Each structure stands twice: as structure tokens, then as C-alpha cells.
Amino acid sequence: MNAPAPPSLGRVLIRCWILISATLSGAGWILSSLHALNVWGYLATLGGLGMAVKYLFSNPATDRVAFSRQLSWSRLVCRYRRFFPMAFIVLLCLAALGGLIYRPNNYDALSYRLPRMLHWMASEQWHWIDTGDQRLNTRTCGFEWLTMPLLLLTRSDRLFFLANTVSQLLLPAVIFRVLLGLGVGHRVAWHWMWLLPTGYNFVLQTGSIANDTFAAVYGLAALDFALTARQSKKASDLGWSLVSAALMVGAKSSNLPLLLPWFIAVLPSWRLLLPSPLKTAMVALFALLISPAPTFLLNYQYSRNWSGYGIEPAGFLPTTPAMGLLGNTLILPMQNLVPPVFPFARQVVEKGPGFLEPLYSRLVPHFERGFLYIGELQNEEWAGLGFGLCMFLACSWLGGRFCGPNPGAPNRTGQDQGLEIWLWAILLAPLGSLLFYMCSMGVAPGARIISPYYLFLAPLILRGRGQRAVTQARWWQYGGRLVFGLALMVVVLTPSRPLWPARQVFARVAAWHPESKLWARAQRVYSVYGQRADILAPLRALIPPEATTVGFVGAYTDLETSLWRPYGSRRLVCIDPPQFSSGRPQPAVHYVVVSSFGLAQRGKTMSQWLAEHHGELLHSIELDILASSAPETWHLVRLLGKN
Numbered sequence: 001m002n003a004p005a006p007p008s009l010g011r012v013l014i015r016c017w018i019l020i021s022a023t024l025s026g027a028g029w030i031l032s033s034l035h036a037l038n039v040w041g042y043l044a045t046l047g048g049l050g051m052a053v054k055y056l057f058s059n060p061a062t063d064r065v066a067f068s069r070q071l072s073w074s075r076l077v078c079r080y081r082r083f084f085p086m087a088f089i090v091l092l093c094l095a096a097l098g099g100l101i102y103r104p105n106n107y108d109a110l111s112y113r114l115p116r117m118l119h120w121m122a123s124e125q126w127h128w129i130d131t132g133d134q135r136l137n138t139r140t141c142g143f144e145w146l147t148m149p150l151l152l153l154t155r156s157d158r159l160f161f162l163a164n165t166v167s168q169l170l171l172p173a174v175i176f177r178v179l180l181g182l183g184v185g186h187r188v189a190w191h192w193m194w195l196l197p198t199g200y201n202f203v204l205q206t207g208s209i210a211n212d213t214f215a216a217v218y219g220l221a222a223l224d225f226a227l228t229a230r231q232s233k234k235a236s237d238l239g240w241s242l243v244s245a246a247l248m249v250g251a252k253s254s255n256l257p258l259l260l261p262w263f264i265a266v267l268p269s270w271r272l273l274l275p276s277p278l279k280t281a282m283v284a285l286f287a288l289l290i291s292p293a294p295t296f297l298l299n300y301q302y303s304r305n306w307s308g309y310g311i312e313p314a315g316f317l318p319t320t321p322a323m324g325l326l327g328n329t330l331i332l333p334m335q336n337l338v339p340p341v342f343p344f345a346r347q348v349v350e351k352g353p354g355f356l357e358p359l360y361s362r363l364v365p366h367f368e369r370g371f372l373y374i375g376e377l378q379n380e381e382w383a384g385l386g387f388g389l390c391m392f393l394a395c396s397w398l399g400g401r402f403c404g405p406n407p408g409a410p411n412r413t414g415q416d417q418g419l420e421i422w423l424w425a426i427l428l429a430p431l432g433s434l435l436f437y438m439c440s441m442g443v444a445p446g447a448r449i450i451s452p453y454y455l456f457l458a459p460l461i462l463r464g465r466g467q468r469a470v471t472q473a474r475w476w477q478y479g480g481r482l483v484f485g486l487a488l489m490v491v492v493l494t495p496s497r498p499l500w501p502a503r504q505v506f507a508r509v510a511a512w513h514p515e516s517k518l519w520a521r522a523q524r525v526y527s528v529y530g531q532r533a534d535i536l537a538p539l540r541a542l543i544p545p546e547a548t549t550v551g552f553v554g555a556y557t558d559l560e561t562s563l564w565r566p567y568g569s570r571r572l573v574c575i576d577p578p579q580f581s582s583g584r585p586q587p588a589v590h591y592v593v594v595s596s597f598g599l600a601q602r603g604k605t606m607s608q609w610l611a612e613h614h615g616e617l618l619h620s621i622e623l624d625i626l627a628s629s630a631p632e633t634w635h636l637v638r639l640l641g642k643n
Contacts, residue, residue: 009173010170010172010173010174010176010177011173011177012056013170013173014170014173014174014217014221014224015056015240016053016056017166017167017170017217018218018221018240018243018244018247019049019052019053019056020049020053021142021146021218021247022243022246022247022286022290023045023048023049023052024045024049024145024146024148024149025141025142025145025146025247025250025289025290026286026289026290027041027042027045027145028126028141028144028145028148029126029145029289029294030289031045031125032120032125032126033125035124035125036124036125037120037121037123037124037125037126037148037152038121038124038152039152039153042148042149042152042153045149046149083481084191084194084195084480084484085172085194087194087481087484088172088194088197088198088484090488091198091203091206091484091487091488091491092165092168092169092206094488094491094492094499095165095168095203095204095206095207095491095497096161096165096206096207097207097499098207098491098494098496098497098498098499099161099162099164099165099206099207099208099497100161100207101497102207102496102497102533103157103158103533103534104157104158104160104161104208104209104533105496105497105529105532105533106208106209106210106380106381106496107381107532107557107559108210108211108381109160109209109210109211109561110532110533110535110559110561110562111133111135111557111558111559111560111561112133112135112136112139112557113139113143113144113209113211114157114209114561115136115560115561115564115572116129116136116137116144117144117147117148117151118151118561118564118567118571118572119136119572120148121148121151121152121567121568122571126141126298127584128298128302128584129574130573130574130584130586131574132554132555132556132574132576132598132601133554133556133557133558134303134308134311134312135308135312137298137299137302137308138295138299138303138307138308138309138311138312139253139295139308140249140250140251140252140253140292140295141250141295142211142215142247142250142251142252142290143163143209143211143214143251146163147160147163147209150162151567155566155567155568156567157209157567160209161206161207161208161209163209163214164205164206164207164208164209164210164213164214165206165207167213167214167215167216167217168197168202168203168205168206168213168214170217171196171197171202171216171217171220171455172193172194172197173193174217174220174221174224175189175192175193175196175197175220175455175458176189176190176193177220177224177227178220178223178224178227178455178459179192179193179458179459179462181223181224181227181228182227182423182426182427182459182463183423183459183463184459184462184463184467185467185468187468187471187472188462188467188468188471189462191471191480192458192462195389195392195480195483195484196389196454196455196458198388198389198483198484198487199384199385199386199389199451199454199487200340200378200383200384200385200386200387200388200389200487200490201213201380201383201384201385201386201447201448201451202216202451203487203490203491204378204379204380204383204490204491204494204496205380205451207497208380208496208497210380210381210448211251211252212252212448212449212451212452213451213452214251215247215248215251215252215255215451215452216451216452216455218244218245218247218248218251219244219245219248219255219258219262219452219455219456220452220455220456221240221241221244222241222242222244222245222248222262223241223261223262223265223426223456224241225237225238225240225241225244226238226241226262226265226266226269227265229241229266229269229272230268230269233269233272234272235272235273235275235276235279235280237269238266238269238270238272238273239279239283241262241265241266242266242283242284242287243283243286243287243290245259245262245287246287246288246290246291247290248452249291249292250290250291250292252449253292253295253307254437254441254443254449254450255452256292257432257433257434257436257437258430258433258452258453258456260429260430260432260433261426261429261430261433261456264422264425264426264429265426267422268422295308316367316368316441316442316443316444317366317440317441317442318366318367318439318440318441318442319365319366320366321439321440322439323362323363323366323442324366324438324439324440324441324442325435325438325439326359326363327363327366327367327371327442328437328438328441328442328446329438330356330363330372331367331371331372331444331446331447332384332438332446332447332450334372334374335374335382335383335384335445335446335447335448336384336385336386336387336390336447337387337390337391338374338375338378338387339387340377340378340386340387340388340486340489340490340493341376341377341489341493342374342375342376342377343376343518345374345375345376346376346521348374349372349373349374352372353372356372360372366442367442367443367444368442368443368444369444370444371442371443371444371446373444376521376522376525377493377494377495377525378490378493378494379494379495379496379529380448380494380496381445381448382445382447382448383447383448383490384446384447384448384450384451384454385447385451385454386486386487386490387486388482388483388486388487389483389487392479392480392482392483393458393461395476395479396461396462396467396470396471396476397461397462397464399466399470399473399476400464400465400466400467400469400470401464401465401466402466427459427460427463428460430453430456430457430460431457431460433453433456434450434453434457437450437453495525495526495529496529498526502526503523503526503527503530506519506522506523506526507523509522509523510522510523524624527624528624528625528626531624532559532625534562534565535559535562535623535624535625536559536560536562536563536593536623536634537562537565538621538623539562539563539593539619539621539623539634539636540562540563540565542618542619542621542636543563543570543591543593543636544591547570547590547591548569548570548571549570549571549572549573549587549588549589550563550570550571550572550573550589550591550592550593551572551573551574551575551589551591551592551593551639552572552573552574552575552592552593553574553575553576553592553593553594553595553598553599553602553609554574554593554595554597554598555595555597555598555600555601556601558595558597558598558625559625560572563593571587572593573586573587573589575589575592575613576602589639590638590639591636591637591638591639592613592615592636592637592638592639593634593635593636593637594606594609594634594635594636594637595632595633595634595635596632596633596634596635597632606635610637613637613639614639614640615637615638615639615640616637616638616639616640617635617636617637618635618636618637618638619635619636620633620634620635620636621633621634621635622634
């Protein structure tokens with residue numbers, strides 16, 4: 001009897017990444033409950049994690065000789081010297097280089113995800129934060145728990161992008177396995193394993209601290225382990241699948257509908273869990289711990305709203321499924337089909353609502369403000385799969401439909417019909433997941449939010465007849481190179497992390513053509529993005545060094561992260577806590593940073609607020625926060641105390 005084949009390099013690395021992610025996600029909640037969310041708590045965690053990773057590589061099921069052979073330099077060079085894998089590696093390295101060069105400037109991360117981590121670090125535990133931006137409390141914590149050790153050990157956010165870089169590096173291997181498992185031909189799967197991760201959202205977030213695309217590797221791994229469990233008959237594969245699925249939804253609750261294809265995939269193997277009920281219960285409880293369940297329970301405890309969306313000011317929950325479906329049918333293709341460079345974006349955004357009346361007026365109450373927004377250049381806050389890859393997928397599907405049957409496709413005559421029905425159910429289920437999302441969510445950057453959905457939908461397109469013949473065609477090979485070229489353009493030009501001297505070039509061009517609105521706009525976009533990572537630095541410099549606790553009166557989505565720098569040296573406390581307060585005692589503050597937008601949201605003027613809080617205005621400063629908005633006024637106030 002032949003010995004089983006050793007696991008592939010990609011398979012072992014994926015298991016290792018899932019083990020690391022799951023351990024850190026579980027440790028975040030456990031250390032918080034012990035009031036030990038600090039350096040010592042994570043050093044103990046990382047010590048145990050190191051032993052677990054060592055065991056994973058020393059497991060008898062892993063043939064270390066064969067594994068080291070897969071890591072040999074000559075084998076790696078042979079694998080990556082062909083154009084598609086080489087182009088993928090080049091894109092990955094350039095995107096990671098942007099993460100190394102630039103400070104993180106993702107807007108959502110700076111407005112609520114980094115601040116919540118800083119609050120937890122100051123208290124050495126998760127806690128309900130008194131804040132005007134309830135996203136600090138209500139959103140899932142997958143990315144935060146994964147990067148929390150980096151924050152505590154380095155007191156910096158510069159290495160946070162590594163979570164996305166590692167996930168992007170592992171994507172081709174898991175895409176390949178899922179495509180093969182769902183009936184896509186070997187040659188077709190090999191080509192698309194390199195092409196699918198070139199979506200603009202994936203390459204832009206490779207060097208970013210955004211949290212949309214990194215969960216895709218968990219979702220596909222969950223599907224892969226479920227497909228493998230049906231053949232291997234091993235309960236361990238089902239356990240890995242359950243943990244991976246929990247990580248996927250723990251990263252972002254918008255991924256919850258993707259549990260449908262995963263659930264269908266694990267159905268034939270559920271009996272494997274019966275012989276060991278104790279192990280099954282332990283794995284299930286651990287999966288619950290790293291899933292959104294703790295966040296949902298805490299949301300209900302503090303606000304009586306399990307999802308948290310009900311206590312957030314931004315309205316992005318359509319009141320009727322029909323309006324949600326209609327709006328998303330409009331914005332998802334629009335955001336995905338924008339070219340990498342689109343100088344007419346502002347004209348489209350400004351004139352689009354007029355062309356869509358009265359439809360636009362009916363959609364406005366059901367979606368976030370500015371849901372028709374597109375940019376002149378692709379950026380990580382809005383990009384979806386992208387123009388190049390979407391059009392290439394469409395061309396490949398059409399080419400496969402008209403190229404006749406795939407002569408190299410396996411002959412399925414006599415194959416178990418139940419297996420075919422099961423596979424087709426998995427293939428079609430992501431359509432149901434996407435439909436549910438479109439009916440229930442009115443998020444403005446929808447093309448970015450549904451990043452993992454694209455990879456779940458891809459097998460349905462690529463399983464069609466004739467795909468192998470298409471991939472052999474000369475036009476397809478050249479088209480694939482064009483897709484890589486467009487993705488490269490996006491990585492180099494992105495305002496978040498430009499890999500060329502954009503600010504200097506546009507400053508000079510704008511000086512040569514001062515009457516040009518286009519060049520002035522380009523200069524402003526790159527300038528604002530270049531300063532965003534520490535946008536409130538001029539204001540922070542005005543705060544006295546002895547003020548280790550500073551009050552904050554901000555608006556929803558204000559970028560408070562700058563005021564915490566250097567991390568660990570200062571703490572922010574929200575003044576005028578909202579209705580959903582923790583009731584925790586707050587330390588005394590003598591200096592308060594006040595945002596003009598924050599005052600406007602509270603319906604107060606600066607003079608009214610000063611009189612109410614017995615404050616003295618020390619400084620006012622105007623700062624460019626968004627390239628699409630006017631400068632915002634910020635104030636530094638000293639509290640005099642009540643007489």
C-alpha cells in the first residue's frame with residue numbers, strides 16, 4: 001500500500017497561518033477577561049503559539065524531507081520563472097514595499113480600528129468605550145486581535161500591513177485547491193490562481209491595514225478543508241474547516257452570508273464529528289470564541305442591539321430588500337468597472353444624481369451618504385475587483401461558452417449524481433449569499449466590502465466548458481498580461497502609497513498650469529493622502545507634554561489616532577459621552593481637543609460649548625482631512641473648572 005502524499009508547501013503554510021490567526025483571536029478575548037492584555041500576556045501567548053507551530057511542522061503526517069525539497073531554491077525558481085507567478089510575486093513585493101515605505105493611512109483604521117486598540121491597550125482589556133463613534137465598540141475584532149501583539153511589542157502600527165501581505169501570499173495556493181475541488185480543470189485553475197489575486201482591492205490592501213480582503217484566505221481555506229474532509233474522512237479536516245470559517249466571519253460580519261456555501265460543503269461530513277463528542281465540543285466552543293459571537297453578545301449587553309448597526313448614526317440598512325437590491329445593483333458594477341485612471345470621476349459623481357432622478361432620491365434614505373462616489377484613481381477605500389479583471393473574467397466566460405466542450409475535461413459519465421448535485425449547490429450558493437447582502441446592506445463602498453465574495457463566485461464562471469481551450473488561446477495569454485499590467489498601474493499610482501514622486505511632480509505641474517483644475521485636484525489628492533497618517537500632528541504639537549490624558553470632542557469618523565502618538569504616552573477620553581455609555585469612571589482632563597464637525601453634530605457653537613464646560617480657547621487650526629471636503633477647524637481648549 002502506497003504511503004499518502006506529503007502535504008504541499010501551500011497547504012502547510014495555510015494551516016500555520018490559520019493556527020496563528022485563531023490563537024491570537026482567542027487570546028485577545030481570554031487576556032481581556034483576565035485583565036492581562038499587555039506585553040507579558042502576549043509573550044506567554046506567543047511562547048505557546050511557537051510550540052504549537054513547531055508541533056505542526058514536526059507532525060508525523062508532515063514528511064519533512066519532502067517538505068524541505070519543496071522549499072529548495074531551484075524548485076522555487078523553476079516554479080516562479082513563468083510569467084504569471086513571476087508577475088504575481090512582483091505585484092506582491094511592490095505592494096508590500098509601499099507598506100514598508102509609508103505609514104498606514106487607511107481611513108477606517110485611523111478613525112475607529114486603531115483608536116479602539118489604543119483604548120484597550122490603555123486599559124489592558126477590551127471594554128465598552130465611551131465615544132461618539134460606536135464603531136469602536138460594535139464592530140468585530142478579527143484584524144485587531146491579529147495585530148494587537150505588534151502594537152504592544154513595538155508601540156507602532158508600521159508592521160500591521162504584514163497581516164494582509166501574508167494573506168495575499170497564501171491566496172494562490174488556496175484558490176487553486178478550491179477551484180480543483182469544485183471541478184475546474186487543472187490548467188485553468190493554475191492560471192487563475194495567479195490572476196484572481198490581482199483584483200484592485202486585493203493588491204491595494206496587500207500593503208494596507210484595511211480588513212476587507214485578508215479574510216478571503218480564511219473563507220477559501222474553510223471551503224477547501226470541507227471538500228477535503230469528504231474524501232479523507234478525517235474529523236481533523238472538518239475541525240480546521242470550522243475554525244477557518246469562524247475566522248472569516250470574525251474578521252467582518254458582512255461575511256456572514258458566505259457561511260451558506262461552507263455549510264453545504266460540510267454537510268456530507270458531519271457524521272465525522274460524532275465519534276469524539278468532547279473534542280467536537282471543544283473545537284466548537286473555540287470557534288465561537290473567535291467568531292463574531294462575543295462581539296454580538298457584548299453589543300446586546302450594552303445597547304440591546306446585537307448587530308450594533310442600530311446605534312450607529314450612519315444609515316446603511318435599507319428599510320426594504322427591494323431598495324437594497326436596486327441600489328447595490330447600481331453601485332457594485334459602477335465601482336468595479338471604473339478604469340484605473342478616470343479623470344472624469346468628479347463630473348460623474350456631481351452629475352450622476354441628476355441623471356438618475358427620481359431613482360436617486362428614493363435610494364438616498366437607504367444608503368450611506370455619497371454612495372455613488374467613485375475616484376479619479378483607484379484607492380483601497382473604494383476599489384472592488386476592478387475593471388481589468390472583471391472584463392477579463394467576462395471575456396473568458398464568453399469564450400468558454402463558444403469554444404465548445406473542453407476536450408481535456410474529465411469524463412463524468414457514471415459519476416455519482418448526488419456528488420454533482422452537491423457540487424452545484426456549493427457553486428450556486430455564493431449567488432444566494434450575494435443576493436442576501438445586496439438586499440440587506442446599504443454600505444457606500446460595497447465593492448470593497450464584498451471582496452471575499454468574488455473568489456467564492458469565481459468557480460461558477462471558470463467551471464464552464466471550453467475554459468481550457470480559452471486559456472491556451474493567444475488572445476487570452478496576452479489579455480492575462482494586460483490584467484497584470486493594469487494591476488501594476490494601480491499599485492504604483494495609488495494615492496495611499498504611490499511608488500513614484502507624485503507630490504513633487506504634481507506640485508511642479510500645478511505651478512506651471514495654475515489655471516488647471518485637473519492638476520490642482522491631483523495635487524490636493526496626493527497631498528491629503530500623504531499627510532493622513534498623522535493628520536492632526538500640528539494640533540498635537542500644541543498640547544502640553546504633561547497632558548497625558550486629553551479630552552476629545554469629535555465627529556463620527558474623525559481621525560483621532562494622531563492624538564495618541566507616540567502610542568502609549570497619552571490617552572484620549574470622550575467628552576459628552578453618548579447615550580450608550582459604559583458607566584466607567586473617567587479620569588480628570590484639563591485639555592480638550594474639539595472638532596468643529598463634532599460640535600455641529602451636537603448642535604452647538606464653540607462659544608456655547610466653552611460656556612457649558614467652563615473652558616478657555618487656546619488655539620484653532622484648519623486641517624485638510626478629506627480631499628473631497630473643505631478644510632476642517634480644530635480647537636484646543638483648557639478647562640478652567642467650575643466655580
